[in-house]
Amino acid sequence: MLKVRFFEKNQKLNILCLGAHPDDIEIGCGGTILRLIEEVPKAQFYWAVFSGDEKRGREACESAKVFLKKVKAKKIDVQGFRESYFPFIGAKIKDYFEKLGKEYFPDIVFTHYRNDAHQDHRVISALTWNTFRDHFILEYEVPKYDGDLGTPNLYVYLNESHVERKISYLCDVFQTQKEKQWFDEETFRSILRIRGVESNSPSKYAEAFYCRKIVF
Numbered sequence: 001m002l003k004v005r006f007f008e009k010n011q012k013l014n015i016l017c018l019g020a021h022p023d024d025i026e027i028g029c030g031g032t033i034l035r036l037i038e039e040v041p042k043a044q045f046y047w048a049v050f051s052g053d054e055k056r057g058r059e060a061c062e063s064a065k066v067f068l069k070k071v072k073a074k075k076i077d078v079q080g081f082r083e084s085y086f087p088f089i090g091a092k093i094k095d096y097f098e099k100l101g102k103e104y105f106p107d108i109v110f111t112h113y114r115n116d117a118h119q120d121h122r123v124i125s126a127l128t129w130n131t132f133r134d135h136f137i138l139e140y141e142v143p144k145y146d147g148d149l150g151t152p153n154l155y156v157y158l159n160e161s162h163v164e165r166k167i168s169y170l171c172d173v174f175q176t177q178k179e180k181q182w183f184d185e186e187t188f189r190s191i192l193r194i195r196g197v198e199s200n201s202p203s204k205y206a207e208a209f210y211c212r213k214i215v216f
């Protein structure tokens with residue numbers, strides 16, 4: 001398989017991470033982010049979470065800081081848009097995107113999958129494409145009750161350390177999610193293992209994305 005590199009080691013890569021809820025970014029692309037931080041030390045991050053009450057908002061902030069602890073240039077922004085209502089408050093969220101699109105020029109955007117079954121996730125995905133019209137966008141997946149996993153087309157190999165850190169950071173920080181039956185180490189490891197099988201990953205693990213457009 002031909003491996004594609006999207007960046008140079010010394011590049012000041014601008015990376016935008018968008019998540020509807022606290023923990024979405026980490027679940028969808030946490031391992032890839034840890035790998036990028038190692039391989040592109042000058043990478044800069046803009047990390048936007050669109051919802052979170054006081055407790056969950058605090059967890060979102062704490063988690064972003066843990067994942068990005070080795071990153072010097074970073075902005076973490078946790079907004080308080082009403083969870084589960086994104087399609088009905090789309091105008092307000094669109095205003096946020098309009099502003100973001102004028103002040104930040106990302107090289108890579110991580111966002112939700114277009115066909116995600118969660119309505120909030122789909123709003124963020126649609127507005128990402130509305131706003132960043134000439135950008136490299138990778139859509140991540142979030143396993144859930146709705147059973148909406150599909151067939152991704154871009155895989156990122158993770159090593160053992162990326163996998164272990166991703167899972168332990170998630171399980172350590174998001175204490176409010178612990179009572180949810182799906183929120184555990186096994187879920188997070190399983191999806192990485194499946195994507196590792198599909199991509200023949202040397203470590204057995206990978207994260208997977210939907211990439212609708214690549215330009216060479």
Ligand SMILES: [Zn+2]
Nearest residue numbers: 020021024121
């Ligand atoms: Zn979510």
